[in-house]
Amino acid sequence: MAARRISSLISRSLSSVPSAVFLSHGKNSRWGRNIHRYSTAVLAEEPITPPVQVNYTKLLINGEFVDSTSGKTFPTLDPRTGEVIAHVAEGDAEDIDRAVVAARKAFDEGPWPKMTAYERSRILLRFADLVEKHSDELAALETWDNGKPHEQAAKAEVPMFARLFHYYAGWADKIHGLTVPADGNYHHQTLHEPIGVAGQIIPWNFPLLMFAWKVGPALATGNTIVLKSAEQTPLTALYAAKLLHEAGLPPGVLNVVSGYGPTAGAALASHMDVDKLAFTGSTNTGKIVLELAAKSNLKPVTLELGGKSPFIVCEDADVDKAVELAHFALFFNQGQCCCAGSRTFVHEKIYDEFLEKAKARAARRTVGDPFKKGIEQGPQIDSEQFDKILRYIRSGIESNATLECGGERLGSKGYFIQPTVFSNVQDDMLIAQDEIFGPVQSILKFKDLKEVVSRANQTRYGLAAGVFTQNIDTANTLSRALRVGTVWINCFDVFDAAIPFGGYKMSGQGREKGIYSLNNYLQVKAVVTPLKNTAWL
């Protein structure tokens, strides 16, 4: 099964392979009938009814769907309209306690960490199969709750979700410790043990993928979990967790608590019986979470936080390809990516051409109902983000960046924003410094490599970078000099289960995915025994 990756689609379309259907750029997007580009008409239509029912809205604790202790619920909203999709049980500190007790019991008494790694692996593989079987429902729920294009959810994210579980199922029976040579008559070995009860807090921008990045490695290494989903997007985690139990996961191994950060999230981060925490979200919240962990039981924390990633287009780059990828790097998922290429640095020799084409490309972007075929951009997640993005756009204008296109909301309902491009952006402007998390491209000019390295690194973030060049020396120089966790060369947003992802500086601590993520969920225990009458040392 060839799992697709977001970027494989765009790169395929760049290589003129005709199968590209979504994340389409100009030429493909014209196929879509009734797709209105960068205009309001589509939004006046009635929203398409999602082809799925919401069946799971309660908390999942110890293998059972249950109401919250308080009996409270909160509404999860459709970003297309701001209307209620469903009322979801609202977990708080007491529910986190119940979930931790269940996870503790499942860890201490088993069966999960006492099962063979092969048995755990089989359950994860069965789950991946079930995800593929139910991919339509999962994709529809994801789009409904988040607002992302259905084609993106169905063709990239849900397959990647299944792929992640295939990948980590393969690691479950390959968690090797070491035997270690030492200087004396001792037999040394290291055991790589599950760490215990893992608390995981995931964001709303890729609810299913973030579930997979967190849950996949934690289960493969034999831990039990209390997962708090984002209050904006609680639905797919509940559905997926149901499938995981159908695949044979014992009760208590994965507990899912929907709820808010200051209540449920804080209770999880500061819980004295949680052995590990993993958080993806904003840098400010990440700092709070880490402090709660430090002040309570000093649980180790993996953090994947914000970014302001540079996308560097050198003078020898293929401008058309660079324009397309820079556009994709920023606008993908409505700009709601922690690794969005949100500072587009363009060499002065090609700046004007690049700018014209980038503007034209943004103006062609198809915005509309994410359930409609061919739509590239849906609504932003909620009114808070929507307002914040519009504030940043105003700040860009006030600080004298040139607004090339966009700049306003689209339609009068829901949280749609026009694809927006700023040129003449200077490093000290807010739009060049802060994470906007919206469809706002900032284009900056540079003169030489040394300068762009120093400017690209002049940020508190260090999550990712894009580099566009045909020159291998330039590529090598930039990939070593940029202080970021991922460098994409002549590509962007290539995500693969095997590639580690994470940040330098204030973009985070630790790496997720690949072999590197296993560390996050393992403790290392050195075991030393004296040797009597040893044959060798």
Next chain:
Amino acid sequence: RNSFAHKGIYQYGTAAALDEPITTPRGVEYTQLLINGQYVDAASGKTFETLDPRTGEVIANVAEGDAEDINRAVSAARKAFDEGPWPKMTAYERSCIMLRFADLIEKHNDELAMLESWDNGKTYEQAANTEVPMAARCFQYYAGWADKIHGLTIPTDGEFHVQTLHEPIGVVGQIIPWNFPLLMFAWKVAPALACGNTIVLKTAEQTPLSALYASKLLHEAGLPPGVLNVISGYGRTAGSALASHMDVDKLAFTGSTDTGKAVLQLAVQSNLKPVTIELGGKSPFIICEDADIDEAVEQAHHAVFYNQGQCCCAGSRTFVHERVYDEFVAKSKVCAMKRVVGDPFEKGTEQGPQIDVKQFEKILKYINSGVESGATLETGGDRYGAKGYYIQPTVFSNVKDDMLIAQDEIFGPVQSILKFRDIDEVIRRANASNYGLAAGVYTKNIDTANTLTRAIKAGTVWVNCYNVLDAAIPFGGYKMSGHGREKGIYGLQNYLQVKAVVTRLNNPAWL
């Protein structure tokens, strides 16, 4: 046993500590801060006294670094990192410098051991025969890693070439404790240098001397200026300035759990630098009924009394099976009474003074608390002599889990012996602690050994041995004993960033 052979060695209860302290063979050469390859005064001009724990008298006045000196040191380290030459040298060149340094440590073994013993109070024999050689060994070990920091190439699902670079993380702040000044210097500095980082090291205010001397040797071995900067000073000033510095990329701390939490919060509140912490412990030493009792008594004694009890991994809860409990207690008491306390420079001395008056008083408070909570004081329990910070080797029996002496890290020569009945019970009790640094297990039975090894939540399990520390064995804690592992291959990742580099492939021959 050996102690009787030495003349002039006074055992427990005699007057060794009242004698005139042995004069050290030479003076102190380096007392200034080391910034950018130069010994310099503190910006404030201030100094502080470092004291001889045998007498409480001043050894030397040492430049007292504070926030401003940390700034100067970080600037030097930043420049040495960003402009080189350190991270731009080949790994082999870095490795050669580290090996030359290890040779110089061996050459100056006695001077280093003398300074270590004088400043810390540990026995000279321990410093000279074990700790200084281990420091050299640690640098030799990591010199061998310098040119073996491999990244990976990674298979993926599409037409991409994916590789990971394991890069130096940048300017590293390191804060080391006073109990093993030179070894902690080695555990911190060696892997950081092997990985190509530059360093600002803050030593403990109790023991600034050996790090300054060792750093001099490291520069003599060819270390470029600015790569290692050493600031002597206090935690609240220099330490917190380092932990909260916006231009420090990584922090490593060894010390108490409370201070570790404070350091971690400073790192979070400033620039979110990642932190490796190696903190306190209350490690169980479990003697099963089938253990060789004499050997177990000896090892359990060593596990708690080694280094005046000032070890984060001290085996400070001695759990003994009820069938062998009485015999074990009687023999442990004899063993403690035979312990040779005295001037650490005297040959044959097993136990010197505690580090300072604060620790000394804290330990005596814990001893009082043990007595008041109804534990049986088998031997010791008081200060030793009238001068300096000597404490009698102390053994408590009938210790209960809820007593303070069974819960808190005492960091002194106080053994607490507890009784247990079966394996499940002792696992539960051993794990009922906020700490999880180490454990000792004494048994002849391989099933018991395997069961305990997996069940005990601790970073190191020593089976039929204790305190076996080797450059290749990872060391670190579960739970509130710390984050991360030092030493071995595991110690490298503390000082590396992982960068994934993804390039699109055109027309690849294979995937």
